[in-house]
Amino acid sequence: xxxxxxxxFLYSIFIVVFGSLxxxxxxxxxxxxxxxxxxxxxxxxxxxxxxxxxxxxxxKIYGMDTxxxxxxxxxxxxxxxxxxxxxxxxxxxxxxxxxQVIWYSxxxxxxxLLIQTFISIPLGVLAARKQYSKTDYFVxxxxxxxxxxxxxxxATILKYIFSVKLGWFDLFxxxxxxxxxxxxxxxxxxxxxxxxxxxxxxxxxxxxxxxxFTRTNMLEVLNADYIRxxxxxxxSENVVINKHAFRNTMIPLVTxxxxxxxxxxxxxxxxxxxxxxxxxxxISYYALIHGDIPFAMFYSVLIIILTQVSLLxxxxxxxxxxxxxxxx
Amino acid sequence: MTENKTFHTDPxxxxxxxxxxxxxxxDDVQRVKVLSPTMLVLKRFLRNQLAILGLAxxxxxxxxxxxxxxxxxxxxxxxxxxxxxxxxEYAAAAxxxxxxxxxxxxxxxxxxxxxxFVLAKNKGEPVFSAGDRDYSYTEKGEDFYLxxxxxxxxxxxxxxxxxxxxxxxxxxxTEDFQTAALEALKSSQTAFEYGDDxxxxxxxxxxxxxxxxxxxxxxxxxxxxxxxxEAQPLLNSLDFVEQAQLxxxxxxxxxxxxxxxxxxxxxxxxxxxxRSQDDEDHPFASVSNIIVNPISPDIFLSVDFKRTLNEAIxxxxxxxxxxxxxxxxxxxxxxxxxxxxxxxxxxxxQLIDMYAPPxxxxxxxxxxxxxxxxxxxxxxxxxxxLVGFVVVFFEVILGVLIGGVAGFFGGIIDTILxxxxxxxxxxxxxxxxxxxxxxxxxxxxxxxxxxxxLMTVLGxxxxxxxxxxxRGQILSLREQDFMVATEATGIRISRRIFRHLVPNVMPLLIxxxxxxxxxxxxxxxxxxxxxxxxxYPIASWGNIINAATNLHVMTxxxxxxxxAGILIVLTVLGFNFxxxxxxxxxxPKMKR
Numbered sequence: 001x002x003x004x005x006x007x008x009f010l011y012s013i014f015i016v017v018f019g020s021l022x023x024x025x026x027x028x029x030x031x032x033x034x035x036x037x038x039x040x041x042x043x044x045x046x047x048x049x050x051x052x053x054x055x056x057x058x059x060k061i062y063g064m065d066t067x068x069x070x071x072x073x074x075x076x077x078x079x080x081x082x083x084x085x086x087x088x089x090x091x092x093x094x095x096x097x098x099x100q101v102i103w104y105s106x107x108x109x110x111x112x113l114l115i116q117t118f119i120s121i122p123l124g125v126l127a128a129r130k131q132y133s134k135t136d137y138f139v140x141x142x143x144x145x146x147x148x149x150x151x152x153x154x155a156t157i158l159k160y161i162f163s164v165k166l167g168w169f170d171l172f173x174x175x176x177x178x179x180x181x182x183x184x185x186x187x188x189x190x191x192x193x194x195x196x197x198x199x200x201x202x203x204x205x206x207x208x209x210x211x212x213f214t215r216t217n218m219l220e221v222l223n224a225d226y227i228r229x230x231x232x233x234x235x236s237e238n239v240v241i242n243k244h245a246f247r248n249t250m251i252p253l254v255t256x257x258x259x260x261x262x263x264x265x266x267x268x269x270x271x272x273x274x275x276x277x278x279x280x281x282x283i284s285y286y287a288l289i290h291g292d293i294p295f296a297m298f299y300s301v302l303i304i305i306l307t308q309v310s311l312l313x314x315x316x317x318x319x320x321x322x323x324x325x326x327x328x
Numbered sequence: 329m330t331e332n333k334t335f336h337t338d339p340x341x342x343x344x345x346x347x348x349x350x351x352x353x354x355d356d357v358q359r360v361k362v363l364s365p366t367m368l369v370l371k372r373f374l375r376n377q378l379a380i381l382g383l384a385x386x387x388x389x390x391x392x393x394x395x396x397x398x399x400x401x402x403x404x405x406x407x408x409x410x411x412x413x414x415x416x417e418y419a420a421a422a423x424x425x426x427x428x429x430x431x432x433x434x435x436x437x438x439x440x441x442x443x444x445f446v447l448a449k450n451k452g453e454p455v456f457s458a459g460d461r462d463y464s465y466t467e468k469g470e471d472f473y474l475x476x477x478x479x480x481x482x483x484x485x486x487x488x489x490x491x492x493x494x495x496x497x498x499x500x501x502t503e504d505f506q507t508a509a510l511e512a513l514k515s516s517q518t519a520f521e522y523g524d525d526x527x528x529x530x531x532x533x534x535x536x537x538x539x540x541x542x543x544x545x546x547x548x549x550x551x552x553x554x555x556x557x558e559a560q561p562l563l564n565s566l567d568f569v570e571q572a573q574l575x576x577x578x579x580x581x582x583x584x585x586x587x588x589x590x591x592x593x594x595x596x597x598x599x600x601x602x603r604s605q606d607d608e609d610h611p612f613a614s615v616s617n618i619i620v621n622p623i624s625p626d627i628f629l630s631v632d633f634k635r636t637l638n639e640a641i642x643x644x645x646x647x648x649x650x651x652x653x654x655x656x657x658x659x660x661x662x663x664x665x666x667x668x669x670x671x672x673x674x675x676x677x678q679l680i681d682m683y684a685p686p687x688x689x690x691x692x693x694x695x696x697x698x699x700x701x702x703x704x705x706x707x708x709x710x711x712x713x714l715v716g717f718v719v720v721f722f723e724v725i726l727g728v729l730i731g732g733v734a735g736f737f738g739g740i741i742d743t744i745l746x747x748x749x750x751x752x753x754x755x756x757x758x759x760x761x762x763x764x765x766x767x768x769x770x771x772x773x774x775x776x777x778x779x780x781x782l783m784t785v786l787g788x789x790x791x792x793x794x795x796x797x798x799r800g801q802i803l804s805l806r807e808q809d810f811m812v813a814t815e816a817t818g819i820r821i822s823r824r825i826f827r828h829l830v831p832n833v834m835p836l837l838i839x840x841x842x843x844x845x846x847x848x849x850x851x852x853x854x855x856x857x858x859x860x861x862x863x864y865p866i867a868s869w870g871n872i873i874n875a876a877t878n879l880h881v882m883t884x885x886x887x888x889x890x891x892a893g894i895l896i897v898l899t900v901l902g903f904n905f906x907x908x909x910x911x912x913x914x915x916p917k918m919k920r
Contacts, residue, residue, distance in 0.1 A: 014747075019754035026760060034767050141378070144908065148900035150850045152857045153893035156876050160890075164883045171879065269758055270854060288762040289860070291770065296763050303756035 001319055008315055012308035017076075019304040024072050027293055038291040042088050057086065079301065085294035089287040094298045098280065102265065104174060105272065105279030108195060109264045112202040120207045121253070124214025125246060128222060139211060146208025155201045155274040162197060169197050172276040198275045202268055213256055214249065221248045251322045258314035262306035266299075369835075372913035379909020385902030389895070393709025400700075404707040405865050407698045408690070410681040415661060415672035417623045421637055422668045424619040427471065427547040432566045435544040437475065445475060445547070454518070455528065464528055464541055469577035471549040474570065476541035478528055484536045486513055509538055546570055551619045555611045555631040563613055572601060572615070598638060628653045637662075641669055683885045693887045696875055697864075701888055705895060708867035712896070715783055715868070716848045720841050722787030727794025728837070732825045734795070735802030746799070753792040761785060765860025775863040782861055786848060797840055801833045835914035842907035846900040853896050869896045 036055075043051035066074065078084070084094040127139035163171045170176060176190050221227065222245055230244045231237075260267070265280055272281035280299075287295035363371065373379055397404070427446075431437045441458040445465060448456035455464045455478070462478040482495040491510045495501050505522055512520035512529060513536055519528050526541045543566065550573065552563040562568050568585045575583035575592055576599060582591045589604040590612060598616035602609035611631065618641065620634045633650040640648035640662060649659050652673075661672045680698035684690055692701035734745035764785060768778055805811065806829065814824045830837075849869075855861030856870025857877070864871065869892045876882040876889040 015750055015754050018751055022751060022755055023760065027763070030763075030767055031771065034770055037770055137378075144378075144904050145897075145901060148846060148850075148897055148904050150853050150857075150893075150896055150900070152854055153873065153896060156873070156882065156889070157893065160882060160886070266756075270858075273858070284759070285762065285858075288759055289766045289769075289858075291763070291766050296759050300756045300759045303759070304754050307754055 005312075005316060005319075008312060012312055016301075016304055016308055020076070020079075020301050021069075021072050023297065023300040023304070024075060025068055027297060028068050028071065034291070035293070038088070038293075054088070075297075084298040084301075087287060087292055087295045089290050089292040089295060090283075094294050097283065097295075098298070098302075101278055101283045102280050104277055105266075105268055105281060106264055108198060108202070108268055108272070108277060108279060111195065112199050112206065112268075113260065113264075115199065116203045116206045116210055119203070120210040121214050124211045125218050125241070125249070127211070127215045128218030129241060131219060136215075139215065143208035143211040143215075146204055146206075147212075149205060151201065151205055151270040152274060154204060155197070155271060158197050158201055159274075170194060174277050194275075195277070198268070198271050198277055201271050201275075205271075206267075210256070214253065217249045217252045218245060221245045224248070251318070254317045254321045255314045258310050258317050261310035261313060262303060265306055266303050369910075369913045373909050376909040376912060378905045379913075382902040382905025382909065385898050386906060389709060389899045389902060390713070392895075393706055393713055396706035397703070397710065400703045400706055402700045402703040404703060404867060405699060406703070408681040408684070408694055408700065409678050409698065410684070411676045412679050413674040414677050414679075416675040416677070417670055418627065418660060418673035419620055419622050419629055419633075419637070419671040420668065421618055421620045421641060421662075421671065424549050424551055424617050425667070427473070427549055428551070428619075429545050429547050430564060430566050430569050431545045432543065435477070437545040445473075449473065455530065462530075462539065463544075465547075468574065471547075472573050472577065473547040474543055475545040475547065476526075477544045478539035479542055481527070481538050481540050482509075484509065484513060484538060485534055486510070486536065487534075543570075546573070548573060549617055550576075550615050551617065553614045553616075553620065553629075553631050553634045555613060557628055559612055572613075576615070598635070637669075637671065683881070683888065686887050692891055693885070695872070695888050696878075696881065701872070701891065704867040704872055705869070705892060708869045708872050708892065709895065709899075711779070711862055711866060711868040712849055712852060712870070713899070715779065715786075715852045715862070716845045718783050719786045719790065719848045719852075720844050722783065723791040723794055723844060724837065724841055726787065726791035728798050728826075728830055728833075730791070731795035731798030732802055732830055732833075735799035736806060736821070736825050736829065738803070742799070745795075749792045749795050752789070755789060757789055760789065761855060762858070762860055765855065765858075769860070775866050779862055779866065782852070782855070786851060790844065790848070794837070794840055794844070797836055798830075798833050801836055802829050805829055805832050835910075839907055839911040839914065842903055842910060846903035846907070849896065849900055849903070869893075 039051055039054040042054050043049070049057070082095055086092065087094045087097055090097050123139050127136045130136055159171055162168050170193075174191060174194050175187075176194065179187060179190055182190055227240060227245055230240045235244075268277075268279060269281035269285065271277075272279045273285040276282055284295060284299045288299070429437065429442065441461070441463065444456045444458040445463065448454075449465065454466070455462065457463065462480075463475060464478055465473045465475045467473055480496050481499055482493050482501060484491045484493055486492075491506065491513065493501055493506060493509075508520060508522045509527070509529075512527075517529065519526060521527070528539045528541060530537045530539070546566055546569060548569065552569060552572070554560045554563050562585075571583045571585050572590070572592070574580075576594075580592070582589055582604075584590065591602040591604055591609055593600045593602065598614055600611060601613045601615065603612035604610075614631045614635055616634075616638055618634075618638050620629055620637060622629050630651065630653060633652070636648050636650045637660075645662070647659055647661050649657055652658050658673060663670045663672060681694050682696055682698050684694040684698075686693045690700050690702065692705070695701050695704065730745055730749065734742045734749075764781070768781065773781070802825075811824070811828065814828050819828070852861055852868065853870030853873070856863075856868050857874050859871075859874055859877075862868035862871050872892040873889045873896075875885075881888055
């Protein structure tokens, strides 16, 4: 097992390195005129470094003046030391900006995760227990509708109903107009109020997938022989479901949750953008559309690393939860 | 059962179920209802209500998008216009604070001369000069000045009570004039009258210059407006205005110009001048201190209009009704800014019919470019569905090719190809696509080229899933007996993969592709919504909803963006229902 995990770890490093190289190459292969245009626009902003300085800082960090491979090695050396360059859009080191905003995203996503878990797992289990019943069809229908919903439309509709028509929430932002004048509890409540719609959007979008996943795996477990045995020896239905069936459903669920790790950071990309929550998603979107290459590079590498970490964790958790895996 | 009687012909009896039931064995071919695998799948699919619903939605969407355009009376980029009454400037009125000058025809009084006059008036000097000319003015009444040009008549040197006259060239002086001039000189007058003319004296040491005043202009703050356009030239003539002004100042009720008698009727701040002709008085002109000008030269403002406007201004009204030059009665609105009044008339004007609410002509109204929303939705559906199909087709081709080769050969080839799949899979989707969208924005890529680039990128980033599924299936399939048979018969490799293995992967491939279609449509819509995908003027469902990024549109014009969103949701729902139904139908054990 240790050997397998070690092999898996080395493979993840391989993917991170070559994945970054791929992204780096894509950014390097963008037309030069694009960089020059961006640098020129940046240079005209008040207080910005000069055109030549921007281009030379680009060369310094990305090795733009060398070929792709040696440029990548140059970039990689800096990146390993945590130097991802200075963001063009925000004019501070990329990593610093990341530290400023990441907590919004993590908070948003953890709240969403809790809510979606408490809604969809019970519903998924319920649907599996009453397969082909009205409840089952309802759950299936709702989950497909949730999966089919584009984020932007759901968010816009929610805004239209709750912000425009009912006026309960603000349309944008994480804090209200009078935030600074509020006391500490008022500030917390104000932020919470602004997070209601984003959390609702995210939860509604994610519920469908988790519900289906729970239901499918629960069904599989319920058809297993040991469940029949448990029922045959006269255990109450609650014990059968909660102790025997659900615990076995946990195995795939744990893996599923491990895959959600990158979502903690990047899952709310579109939602944050639509509600202008200043988390990593919105900040990155803003940087990306303005051609902030250092930020794009950092954000991409972050996603690659997080994805690989989640895969590693999933493999590891699988072994933790299921003793059968540990043997070989 | 007895045997059938061959001679029996009664049809009713033949139909008797007991009569002709043949004996059936358990393994009788007729007993087992044989269905081909395809029919089995179809039957299972048709039993699934959600799948049928999905299919119905998809059929509707395809008809709507691909046939709708043919039936729509409008074109995709047809801009609708409307005529609407909007207030347009018609005339401007202001309380006249400036002197207006009326200059004798054939004379020149402008520029420096005007400036010098104003200076002299403010200083109270009766004589001024501009250029090489000398002028004088007399104040005949409040804000009414007569300006004359002085022509040098003669120089006089007075010595011991006798004047020595040196007349200017071509001037003859009479004895009487000389006596009158001498008298004025002796009594140190600056001006004297002789005959009908007024003479001015200017001194320079012992040298005196006598000049004759010759009226060339008048300055007044009153405004004369003609009742008939023909009267206008007369109102611009010095003679008429002077006589009228003098009459007004002297409170006379009539005056005569050019042998015609004019009567004056005073009405508070303004006055009306009537022209007496054949013992009848015709309204001729009005006099007031409000100056009214049309906004363009082709508009003639009648005196009635001006009088009603004056009254409206005096009473502080904001609207009034007057007859225009066409003889129709119109309502005008007055907008006051300080001492200036602007008069607006309602005029029809052609406007782009933006955000028109739903009506019979436009069932879903019009958008911000004045285009029919319903028609845009039809054409947008084409793009959204086409993008989905092309991308999925591309993904399937790449996925089957790479997954098939990897699965079939296994070993080192499989390892290498799967590493490539993992690498492609690790590329973060949104950052790359958004950067590319931003690059295309900066480089101003043609919208049609954009769609192709978009489709290529989506395909390149999306094929890995299909490759994995195909590989997994083929890995298990290739160990089966029929593959051993193909190997034994010596069929070439490419044929073995694509003719024998891939068809067996088809069911799963179809399911994957259907589900991927829904996904691609969401992604394209999201990108277009963010303004990074399909661009105006091409319509796509995503960029129709893009209008909702404008808060004003989102809050006020639901019919512009909600229908497009509903279409997207329904279409994706349709693909997901059908995909789900197909999965169940192909493999009932795998149910959801």
